[in-house]
Amino acid sequence: MNVAIWTTIIINGLCTGSLFGLVSAAFSFQFGALRMMNFAYGAFVMVGMYIMYAGMHHFGLHAAAAVPILVVLYFFVGYFLRATLLKSADPNVQIIITSGVALVLESVVLFIVGALPRSLLAGIPPTWKIPFAGGILVISKLNILTFIVSSVVLIGFSTFLKRTWLGMTIRAVVQQKEAASLMGVDPEKIINAGFGISFVITAIAAVMISLQFVLEPTAGHYYQLIGFLVCVIAGMGNLKGGFYAGLLVGLISTMANIFAATWHDAILFILFVIILTFLPNGVFVSKKSISRAV
Amino acid sequence: MQNAKTEWIGDWITPKNILVCVLIVPVLLIPFFYKGGAALLPMHLVIMVASYIVLAQTWNILSGLTGMFSLGHATFYGLGGYALAVAMVKLKLNPLVGLAAGIVLSAFFGLLLGAISSRLTGFFFTISTIALAQVIRTIAMQWTPVTNSITGLKIFRPIVGRVYFFYAAIAMAVAVSIFFAYLRRSRMGSMFVAIRENIHLARSLGVDVVKYKTVSSVIAAMIASVVGSFITYYIQVVDPNYLSPIISEKIIMVTIIGGMGYAWGPIFGSVLILLEEFIRGTLGARYAPLASTLYGIILIVFMLFKPNGIVSINLKRSFAMAIRALTPQKEK
């Protein structure tokens, strides 16, 4: 293989990786900043993909119209999900309830659309062909769009958290509920809003995924694990690190696809378990935190 | 001071236990009530329910007692199934060899899980179980020469009357449930629960946490593997669906809705497994996914309102409340 092919592979890997970074951002924020375990998060990505599909193919909406509808809808879904089902602070309760939500979403989608995989865009996506180092770079326009959208959304999101009133209040509330309520803020509403915002990110990720990958009722499991993987490599709640970790995972994933496509998932998830178990950065139960709990 | 042995047999004879035992008797007589082919479906349902009781009891040991919340329990079930099928189909061995191989294989993965749990707790342990389950599932789907990919393996066995499977499944469910109840009251059970309740205090009281976590996951893995082999031998086919997250979720649902950490939990909860067959039978296979929808909804409702499951519902108090609600109140 020559330089051009390798460059193509790396560019495509990075673009896929930016998508993974985007997928993990919502989860990372929910876990790291809001202290919420959301195991329905892959399922919501999957449902978002199907809503896009339904909007564009059944209701004849243009993508530019379907996306805002989905984003607004998801904000309220997130808000009310937190306000009704996820009030408990017990992580096990959150895991069980969100698993239940995932089960409901998946089975309803399976019932409505069946197990047959679908794809949002037909045909081969348009590409740029650029002569480079004695070969030709083949770069999908969609990939570049994905990269741009992911970076913009992630930069925008972290700016939002650092600079705006709501973003700062969310961080304050999670760190100290009592203080926040003294400031005249209802901490519950703020956390609900934060959860809603994380769902906006989920919606955007769902849109970007649906443009590139097939839609299946079980697709959520895969993106959920990818999201976990990226978060674990980056450290939970670390949004910027999440983007870089996403790029890394994207590269590994692309390489795995080229050299051992059938073992792609196995390689990724074994890597996941190994990192989780042996890299202390990803593991938050350090000796120090144990001693603090005693 | 009472003799310890009589004391705990005495503890077992409670009105609730007797009532449930009496209710189980008609189930045992199913093969005699129905004649010929009519008995096949009810027997099949009982076999499935009984095997879910066993699976749920093993998850109950791992997660209910020891507090290691696993979302990948189907792995052990699938390993048992595949070990049996591979031994029979590919290696032409006796099914018992396959059963034993499944147990050994699962025990190994139980050890692995124990090793992981010594480094990871809580949420991080849970996601590592999901990832491991996914790895095993991918191997089952991709290692075509051995596992035959998504088609799975079809095994051929001598014809055995379903009634044998029926009684074997019930015997297994009863035995494992009694084992669970015994374990809960044994020294080891106390160690498990101590780890779940307060790992630091358990350590400082001399409990070897890593050892007991590992023992717990190995026990759970080995028994779950036996169920996998049993069901594979019964249904005569194994495919990657055995390793599907849906199976893990069903196991968890059965235990949590019944009551996590109690021997009766999986027994009460497993009745829900009938729901799927009921929907399939009355509305048709097209509507079968809706069973999972109902599972999800029931799980959420229980988690919100009765987090300790059916076991925690106080019948006496519920009756008293119902009677109070029904009797006309005098106005003051």
Add this chain to the structure above:
Amino acid sequence: MFFEIEGITKRYGGLVANSNVSLHVNRHEIVGLIGPNGAGKSTLFQIIDGFVRPDSGFIRFKDKDLTKLPTSKINKAGIACTFQHAQLFPQLDVLESVMIGTYCRTMNRAAARQEAEKLIAFTGLQGKEGTLIDKLTMFDRKRVELTAALATQPELLLLDELFAGLNSTEVSEMVDLVLRIRRELKPTFLIIEHVIKVIMSICERVYVLDYGKIIAECKPDELSKNPLVVKAYLGEEYDAS
């Protein structure tokens, strides 16, 4: 030497929790460890109990090096402790909580139970065997935790603020209990305590810890005469006036 700590140092980042701490406890003594909040007392207990590894220094118990042992082995060696907040095992009853302690010395359920019941009667918790820990008062919880620690038959008992959060009648009951345990079961005690009355009435020797360092070792009644101790507790202004 029955129990000794030598040169224990522990840093968390830039913060020094313990700096070159050395102390020793003789058999059958009751030794107090006092100091202002944040002086590093609890960290020292966690180091002794194996939850936290020290950066340097070592711990010896009956001429055996405990520094590298895991917590459960330290218990087996004969050291038990109670924790500051008495969280215990919320969903277990009193009997089983204590039995988890006795199980560490016997494999037999009946023997463990018998031993646990004996201890429960000894600490005055009889009649509450079947009560869940969740439903107990703070005083009872502290006694259950003490009983569970005793159940492991320790030779050295570390008590971390056992008397904190109790009212004065409870404190004197607890003092009686500790003295009775000492008389009948003959363990040695090392206690962290804020209640100065308790220190005065039961301790035979006191170490004072401030900013992670041992600043004084004396008899309890000499505490108020020691200028360093007074300074540590009351601050510079008192000294200056």
